[in-house]
Structure formats: C-alpha cells, structure tokens
Amino acid sequence: MSKGKGQAGWQVVFTTEVRRLWLGWRGPLLLFAFSLFLTVYIVLLAADPEINVLSQRRMIGLTIQVTVLVGIFAVLLLGADSFSGERDQRSLESLLLTPVPRGQLAIGKLLAILSLWLGMIPIAIPYIALVGKGTGVVMASLLLLIIPGTLLVGLSAGVGVLVSGLSPTNVVSFGIAFVVMLLLAAPTQLPGSVKDLPGVHWLIVANPITAVASYQAEVIEGGAWTDRARLLLSPIIALVLAVGLGPRVLNSRLSLQGGVEE
Amino acid sequence: MNSSDEKLRTLLGLRVVCLVLLGGLVVFGVASGARAQGSPTSGAVTVEISRESAALTAGEWVEFNTVLRNNGAIATPPMTAHLSIAALAAGKHVDPEDWSPQRTQFLSPLQPGESVQLPWRLHVLFEGAFASFVTLVSENESFAPVVSPSLRVQVAQDSILPWKDVIPVVAVVPLFPLALLVITVAYARRR
Numbered sequence: 001m002s003k004g005k006g007q008a009g010w011q012v013v014f015t016t017e018v019r020r021l022w023l024g025w026r027g028p029l030l031l032f033a034f035s036l037f038l039t040v041y042i043v044l045l046a047a048d049p050e051i052n053v054l055s056q057r058r059m060i061g062l063t064i065q066v067t068v069l070v071g072i073f074a075v076l077l078l079g080a081d082s083f084s085g086e087r088d089q090r091s092l093e094s095l096l097l098t099p100v101p102r103g104q105l106a107i108g109k110l111l112a113i114l115s116l117w118l119g120m121i122p123i124a125i126p127y128i129a130l131v132g133k134g135t136g137v138v139m140a141s142l143l144l145l146i147i148p149g150t151l152l153v154g155l156s157a158g159v160g161v162l163v164s165g166l167s168p169t170n171v172v173s174f175g176i177a178f179v180v181m182l183l184l185a186a187p188t189q190l191p192g193s194v195k196d197l198p199g200v201h202w203l204i205v206a207n208p209i210t211a212v213a214s215y216q217a218e219v220i221e222g223g224a225w226t227d228r229a230r231l232l233l234s235p236i237i238a239l240v241l242a243v244g245l246g247p248r249v250l251n252s253r254l255s256l257q258g259g260v261e262e
Numbered sequence: 263m264n265s266s267d268e269k270l271r272t273l274l275g276l277r278v279v280c281l282v283l284l285g286g287l288v289v290f291g292v293a294s295g296a297r298a299q300g301s302p303t304s305g306a307v308t309v310e311i312s313r314e315s316a317a318l319t320a321g322e323w324v325e326f327n328t329v330l331r332n333n334g335a336i337a338t339p340p341m342t343a344h345l346s347i348a349a350l351a352a353g354k355h356v357d358p359e360d361w362s363p364q365r366t367q368f369l370s371p372l373q374p375g376e377s378v379q380l381p382w383r384l385h386v387l388f389e390g391a392f393a394s395f396v397t398l399v400s401e402n403e404s405f406a407p408v409v410s411p412s413l414r415v416q417v418a419q420d421s422i423l424p425w426k427d428v429i430p431v432v433a434v435v436p437l438f439p440l441a442l443l444v445i446t447v448a449y450a451r452r453r
Contacts, residue, residue, distance in 0.1 A: 028446045031439035039432040046423035056422045123435060130431045131423065 009100030013108025018115055021078070030074050031119050037070055038127045045131075060132045060141050061220045065213050067124045068149040069185060071117050072156040072209070076177050078113045079160020083250075084173035084258065093256055103251030110161050110243065117153045121146060137220055144219055148212040151235040155208055156181055158242030165250040168258035184209045208235035306334025307341075307372070309396060309410035317416045324384045328396045328410050332372035339402035341369045345382050350391040350414075361385055389419035 007015075021027040045051055045059065083106075086092040095105065124145060132138040160177045167173035187195075187203065187210045194200055195210075204210040215231040312327040332338050345365040347356050358365060362384050372378060384394055392415045398408040 023446055023449060025443065025447055025450065028439055028443035032436065032443050035436040035439050039436055042423065042428060042432055046421065046425060046428045059422055119439075123439060126431050126435050130427060133427065 009098075009104040010108040010111070013100060013105050014111045017109050017112030021112055021115065026078070027116055027119065030077075030116060031123060034070055034074065034120055035123050038067070038124065041066055042127055042130065056132070056135050057137065057220045057222075060128065060135065060137065061213075061217045063128055063131045064141055064145050064149070064216055064220075065188065067120075067128070067145060068152055068212070069188075069209075071120050071149065071153045072181060072185065073178075074120065075113050075116055075153050075157040076160045076181050077174075078116060079110070079157045080164050080167075080173045080177040081170060082109045082113065082161050083165040083254065084167045084170045085164070087168070087256070087258055088170045096254070096256060101251055102254040103247035105254070106161055106165060106247040106250040110157055110247070113157045113161070114154060117150065117157075140219060144216045148215055148232060148235065151232070151239050152209055152212055155235060155239045155242050158239065158246045162242065162246040162249060165246075165254045166258060172258075188213050205231060206234050208238040211235060306336075307332055307338055307398065307408050309398060309408055311396070311411050311413055313413060314411060315414045315416070317418070318386050319418050320386060320388050320421070322386055324386060324413075324415060326382055326384075326413055328380045328382065329377055330369070330372065330380065330398065331377040332374055335374050337374065338372045339400045339405055340371055341398050341400045341405070343367045343369060343380055344397050344399065345384075345394060346397060347384065347392055347394045350393055354388070354390045354392075356392065360387060384413075384415070386415060386417045389417050391416055 041063070045063075051059070083092060086095060096102065098105075100108075125142060128141050128145060129138050132141050159180055160173075163177040163180070164170075164173040167176060184207055187207055190200070195204055204214060211231040211234045215228055218228045218231075219225060308331050310329045310331070312329070316324045316326075318324055328343070330341075330343070343366070345358075345362055347358050347361050349356050362382070364383070367380050369378060369380075380396070382394075382396070386392070393412040394415060395412040396410040398410075399405070
C-alpha cells in the first residue's frame with residue numbers, strides 16, 4: 001500500500017478498505033441481506049393481527065431498535081474480521097510493514113466499516129416511514145435512528161476492530177466480539193416490569209444499548225429530546241472509549257501474531 | 263305439703279318452663295336474625311351497565327361503567343367485581359390481560375339503598391364480535407354471583423400496516439441493494 005500524495009496514513013487505509021468493501025461483494029451483499037431482513041420483519045408485523053393493531057409508536061420504536069441491532073451486528077462482523085482476517089490470510093504482515101502508524105491503520109479500517117452503516121440508513125428509511133405513516137414522528141424516528149443509532153454502531157465497530165487487532169485468529173475475534181455485544185444487547189429483551197426494578201434500572205442506564213433503546217422509546221412516545229438526554233451519556237462514553245482508546249491501544253499492541261502481551 | 267303448695271310449685275315450674283322456652287325462642291330468633299343479617303340474598307344487588315353495544319375499529323379503546331346497587335334491607339358483604347371478555351365466534355382467542363389493564367375491582371360492603379359506579383376500559387385488539395360483562399362475587403359463600411348485562415362489541419379491522427402500503431415497499435426496496443450487488447459482481451469479474 002503506497003501512501004497517497006498529501007494523504008494521511010489513515011486516509012489511505014480508509015480509501016483502500018472502502019474500495020475493497022464496496023467494489024467487492026461484501027458491502028452490497030450485506031446491504032441486500034439487510035433489506036431482505038427488514039422485508040421479512042415488516043411482513044411478519046403486517047401479518048400478525050395482534051401486533052398490527054398495537055400502538056403505532058411502539059411499532060416504530062421496535063423497528064428502529066431492530067434496525068440498529070442489525071447495524072450493530074453487521075459492523076461487528078466486519079470489525080471482528082478487520083485485522084484477524086488479514087492475520088488468518090497472512091496478508092497482515094505487508095499491511096504492518098507500510099509506513100503508517102498502527103493506530104492509523106485501525107482508524108482507517110474503522111471508518112471504512114462505518115461506511116456500511118451509511119449504506120444501511122437509506123435502506124431503512126422507507127421501512128421506518130412505512131411504519132410511522134400518519135403519526136407525525138417519522139422525522140424524529142429517522143433522527144433517532146441516525147444519531148443515537150450511530151453512537152451504538154460506532155461503538156460496535158470500535159469493539160470489533162479492537163478485539164480483532166488483539167485476537168490471534170478470526171474465530172477468537174468473532175467469538176469474543178459477539179459475546180461482548182450479545183451481553184450488551186440481551187437486556188433489551190427484558191420485560192418492562194423487570195426493567196423498572198431499582199437495581200436493574202441503573203444497569204439499563206449504564207448499558208449503552210439499553211440506554212439508547214430507552215431514550216428512543218421515550219422520544220417516540222412524545223417525550224422531549226432533552227428530558228432523558230442523560231441516557232445518551234453511557235453510549236457516548238463507551239463510544240469515546242472504544243473509538244478513541246482502541247486505536248491508541250492498537251498503536252502499541254497490534255502485532256503479527258495478535259495477543260495482548262507487549 | 264298441702265295442695266295449695268303443690269299448685270304453687272306446679273305454677274312456678276310452668277313459669278320456669280315457659281321462661282326457658284321463651285328464652286330459647288329469643289336466643290334462636292336473635293341468632294337467626296344475626297345469621298340473616300350476615301347472609302344477604304345476592305338477588306338484592308343489581309348491576310346495570312352504561313352501554314350495551316359498541317362498534318369500534320381494532321386498536322381503539324371503549325370505556326363504560328357499571329352501577330352496582332344494593333336494593334336489599336341489609337348491607338352486602340365485601341364484593342369483588344370482575345370483568346370478563348369473550349369472543350362470540352370460534353377461531354378468535356381473547357387474551358384478557360392484553361384487552362384490559364384492570365379487570366378486577368374490590369368493593370367495600372354496600373349499605374341498603376347504596377350504589378357505586380365502577381369504570382372499565384377495554385382495548386379491542388382485533389376484529390370480531392365480542393361480549394364483555396362484569397361478575398360480582400364475594401368471599402361470603404351464601405352470596406351467589408351476580409352478572410351484569412353484557413356489552414356487545416363489534417370490532418372492524420384496521421391495521422397499522424395495510425398490505426396495500428406494505429407490498430410496494432417490501433417488493434421494491436431490496437431491488438436497490440440487489441442491483442448494487444449485481445453491478446459490483448459484474449465490475450469485479452470484468453476487472
């Protein structure tokens with residue numbers, strides 16, 4: 001990989017990775033799979049006579065939540081493959097030999113992975129507009145998808161890249177990254193009565209995924225954007241830690257073999 | 263002992279017997295009265311319903327009241343009013359917890375002539391014909407259940423996601439990423 005004229009190292013990596021993602025089959029295939037998933041989801045909603053007459057705002061909230069969860073796991077898939085995939089294919093050595101700081105390699109790959117989310121958002125828009133038709137909260141729903149949703153997707157990509165950089169193989173990387181994100185995502189399925197328990201409530205606030213889901217639900221149900229804005233604190237902190245500290249950690253720890261030792 | 267003494271003793275004896283019998287009757291009467299007061303006939307309690315029919319669209323709420331009146335001469339025992347919902351045709355299953363957030367109300371004893379109004383809310387979730395009614399029961403075993411007239415609910419279908427809106431979106435949107443996939447695969451092959 002030759003450093004482009006006047007381009008920072010991360011920009012060169014970013015350009016290369018974006019080309020590989022979008023001009024190869026992975027990006028478009030993931031987008032197609034995403035659109036099929038949303039299609040099946042909407043058809044199931046429309047076909048279920050009990051769900052199809054429940055609160056429309058609740059249905060919008062569910063659709064946003066599902067969209068963001070799919071985005072989280074799609075970028076996690078790419079993130080967890082970013083360095084460990086190259087390690088498995090024995091192409092990491094040439095990447096590490098380029099005169100680009102390893103932290104910048106991570107930044108370039110991270111931003112390229114996030115371009116998948118930028119492709120997913122326009123696909124999700126017609127589905128959310130369909131579910132929110134006639135409610136007057138379609139625009140708010142799209143903003144909720146784009147702003148808090150991007151916080152979580154960015155966090156997921158950061159976790160994936162960090163774990164991939166430190167994992168010796170792809171299998172280990174996928175295993176760890178998916179377990180971490182599944183543990184964070186699982187509490188979104190807790191029943192409402194459990195979520196209101198005092199101890200559980202704080203766990204929900206501290207967990208970035210459940211905090212964003214609560215915030216989105218509040219706003220869609222008519223709450224002001226600023227009322228529960230503190231719920232966005234944990235996803236912002238987690239994103240800063242994953243995206244801000246991840247490349248710093250990889251700058252010194254990214255190695256040919258992987259692992260966390262110096 | 264002379265005959266007058268015997269007559270006197272006989273008279274005293276009769277008076278004692280009479281007093282005992284009278285006392286027994288009084289005790290029996292009081293006890294019967296007390297038992298009667300504690301076990302009112304439930305026929306003395308009536309339940310009226312504020313509306314007997316409603317035509318709605320699925321997803322809407324219907325609100326109605328029941329008025330309980332004690333027409334008897336004695337107080338009722340504490341009672342429980344319970345809302346039931348039943349589908350009137352086969353093939354529909356009503357999950358009452360989903361249809362009504364509060365289906366049970368507990369009532370203090372109603373004094374003679376007293377009445378109380380109970381509000382109810384029903385969330386009709388899907389199309390069909392349904393009947394909803396309130397049953398009064400009591401912990402007191404002698405209180406036979408009292409059932410209100412039913413509210414007949416006719417629910418028409420109205421879905422959030424009508425198929426005429428769903429089909430164009432689900433049929434068209436996946437074509438865009440599919441076209442992108444086809445183009446990129448073709449581009450990769452040409453390279």
